Amino acid sequence: MPFPNVRLANRPLHFIYICDCSGSMEAQGKIQALNQAIRQSLPGMAEVARQNPEARVLVRAVGFADRAAWHLEQPTEVQQLQWLDLQAGGITAMGEALELVAAALQSPPMEERALPPVLVLISDGQPTDDFDAGLAALMRQPWAQKAVRLAIAMGHDADTEVLQQFIGNDPGGGLPAGEIPGASGQRPLHRSGRSPRRPLQASNATSLAQYIQWASTAVVGAASMPASRMAGSGPQANIPLPDLPPTLMDPTDDVGPLVW
Amino acid sequence: MVSGWRPALQARRIGAAHERKGRPCQDAVAVAQCRSRDGRAVQVMAVADGHGGEHYPLSDVGSALACEQALLAVEEHLSATDLEGSLAPDLQAWSHWLGTGLPERIHGQWLARVGEHWRQQATAPEAASPEAISPEAEVPRLYGTTLGLVVMTPRWWGYTGLGDWDLVRMDSNGPAALLSEEEASVGSGEATGSLCLEQAARIFRSGLQLIEAPGASFGLMLSTDGIRKSCATDADFLVLAAHLIATPTAGASEALAANLEQITNEGSGDDVSVTMALHEGLHIPGEEPAALARPPQAWSGLALMPALLGALLLTSAGIGAGWYWLQQRTLVLQRNPAPQPAAAVRRQIRQLCDGPPAAIAGTLSSRRSQFTDLRQGRLSPASLLAAAELDPLGALIAGSFDPATGGMVQGKALTALGLCPLLVTALQRQWPPTSNTIPDPPAR
Known part of the structure; x- marks a missing residue:
């Protein structure tokens, strides 16, 4: 009894970097650090993709400065990805960037069977355009609502409030996704103040690289084979997020100089 | 009266990704045949998909208990209830049972069995330290699972359950159709309805369909989400469902095992489980076939359309149509x-x-x-x-x-x-x- 002529397929996992390329990113080598961090993370991401053949990891990138534009528009398999450096200069059209991503998350072109996408917003400043409109446009898309949304604040001038709005509320105040606040009576897995459901504070090139590496490997690994979870358990991440990496320059550790 | 249902087939396969990572299969599947108080044969089939993941470490046990308790709850109710005659409940009552009474019973029994299992585990020598034991209220979450259930009697069939299982019907005169799937408002992303929720019994979805005629020819397939998610589109899923429904009884285990292996290897990598049953026309002694061909009533909005369509077809084409599996492969129109x-x-x-x-x-x-x-x-x-x-x-x-x-x-x-x-x-x-x-x- 031959197998029917149907298309069995692994599930696409769209990973989208949304990168601040404003003029302030030029200062203190931030844009170079970002380019370097992304470039260095690619082999690890490719290895995770290789270990999870049921997911097809496809990378895209948006840069925003005076305007937002696709830096890497075509969803590209991570194994084939050659990272071209982002260039800094201009203001911070973050809202427009979210609108670009919103358009890409419409169905179609998004596939019926895609895995929840991973969106990583990286910024060192404050939006200079209509961020609320951009976020509203994004969150109208069901795929954006299902997405794993992470944000990295580069330096302490970053507007963590808008980054938190992008991620969504963190009612658990640092509890891990899937853990019901107060239900277990157990110690949270994440220390207070450090949660993937809050903007990740990168204070120097090392911590930025660690967060990018974490997003592109641990998060991609978790998103590649997501365990289902019960509905109605609160506005938590759409996939249980892995623990954050220990960072040498973790602000909650209160050690070391703040480079940015 | 003869049931008209062939015994249900079942199969499950650990997901390729789970196997590679050394995780257990969190799916469960079960079929049973029982009898009503007045002796009518009833087929029951169930699938359950444990959530997996670190927050649901016993979901493989939870899914097995869900199938077990679902079948027991059906058997228990039917053994005390007539399906025919003056004492038999009407269709509306059966529909209410599928939508309310049965879910409450299953949920209650599942919680009880989960609690028992947890207590046994907690007293086992290899159990974790006392401080690691979750509070009683949190125990069901550890066993979180979906559940889909189909009950097939001589005169009607119905389904109930919660979570992201899929139910497909294939008629002899047309392509397979998706009858029940989880609403987006319940499940989002990888979230799904679960027996571990306190309000679980209230989010069961159910439906009942009258069997249009004793000769009605159709098949049903109930599957966990791993099969649908392995297909590029729903159209591919329905073609695949039609193929699985048409699995010949002889050698079914081997054929299904091979098919499920291919599905998980080339698809989502998730656990995959399927159970299916065929209904075919058999003579019902002492009964006028026309009496059974009355237009079906809608007990669920979802159930109405196929049932009505079936009745119209039967009315136009005549009763007594046969069941034609061409080499057990494809359903073919006979009454046309x-x-x-x-x-x-x-x-x-x-x-x-x-x-x-x-x-x-x-x-x-x-x-x-x-x-x-x-x-x-x-x-x-x-x-x-x-x-x-x-x-x-x-x-x-x-x-x-x-x-x-x-x-x-x-x-x-x-x-x-x-x-x-x-x-x-x-x-x-x-x-x-x-x-x-x-x-x-x-x-x-």
Whole structure:
């Protein structure tokens, strides 16, 4: 009894970097650090993709400065990805960037069977355009609502409030996704103040690289084979997020100089 | 009364990704046959999908308990209830039971069994330290699972459950149709309805369908989400469902195991489970068939349309239609005027469909002249059909030709041929759709 002529397929996992390329990113080598961090993370991401053949990891990138534009528009398999450096200069059209991503998350072109996408917003400043409109446009898309949304604040001038709005509320105040606040009576897995459901504070090139590496490997690994979870358990991440990496320059550790 | 249901088939396969990572299969599947108080045979089939992940570490146990308790709850209720006669509940009561009473019973029993299991585990020597034991209220979450359940009686069949399982019906006169899936408002992303929720019994979705006639010919397939998520589109899923529903009983275990392995290896990598049952027309002693062909009533909005359609078809085509599985492969319309292929043609179809898939296209290509001559009117379909014993392949080609369009037959005529999907595809390649546009003049 031959197998029917149907298309069995692994599930696409769209990973989208949304990168601040404003003029302030030029200062203190931030844009170079970002380019370097992304470039260095690619082999690890490719290895995770290789270990999870049921997911097809496809990378895209948006840069925003005076305007937002696709830096890497075509969803590209991570194994084939050659990272071209982002260039800094201009203001911070973050809202427009979210609108670009919103358009890409419409169905179609998004596939019926895609895995929840991973969106990583990286910024060192404050939006200079209509961020609320951009976020509203994004969150109208069901795929954006299902997405794993992470944000990295580069330096302490970053507007963590808008980054938190992008991620969504963190009612658990640092509890891990899937853990019901107060239900277990157990110690949270994440220390207070450090949660993937809050903007990740990168204070120097090392911590930025660690967060990018974490997003592109641990998060991609978790998103590649997501365990289902019960509905109605609160506005938590759409996939249980892995623990954050220990960072040498973790602000909650209160050690070391703040480079940015 | 004879049930009309064949015993349900079942299979499950650990997901390729789970196997690679050393995780257990979190799916469970179970089938059972029980009897009502008045002795009517009832088939029951269930699937459950444990959530997996670190927050649901015992979900493989939870899914097994869900199937076990679902079957027990049905058996318990039916053993105390008549299906026929003056003491039998009416359809509305059965529908209410599927939507409310049965979910509450299953949920309550599942919670009780989960609690028992947890207490046994907690007292086991290898149990974790006391401080690591979750509070009582949190225990059900550790066992989180979905559940889908189908109850099949001689006169009606119904479903109930919660979570992201899928239920497909395939009628003899048409393509497979998705009858029940989780609403987006319940499940989002990878979130799904779960028995571990406190309000679980209230988010069961259910439906009931009257069996239109004793001869009603259809199949049902209940599957966990791993199968649908392994298909590129829902259209692919429905073709795959039709293929699985048509699994021959003989050698079913091997065939299903092979199919499920291919699905998880080439698809989502998730655990995959399936159970299915066929209903076919059998004589019901002492009963007028027409009495059963009354128009069905809607006990669920979802249930209404197929039931009504089935009744209309039966009314127009007559009662007593048979069940025709062409080599147990494809459901074919029997109660319809569309003619069946001759025996020799059916043998030819079987030979092609059972042979190497790659051979189909080559076999058809060798008859390119017949395709061309039929399309250009140089060859009469009737002549080829009349010579079916001498040239069954030619008769098959003629049978797939629609002179009115100059292309391939469609709809019921295509269904009546009883082709396997590969053969349909191969024939479609030989009969390209006709174009109404005026072609460009040839280059000079």
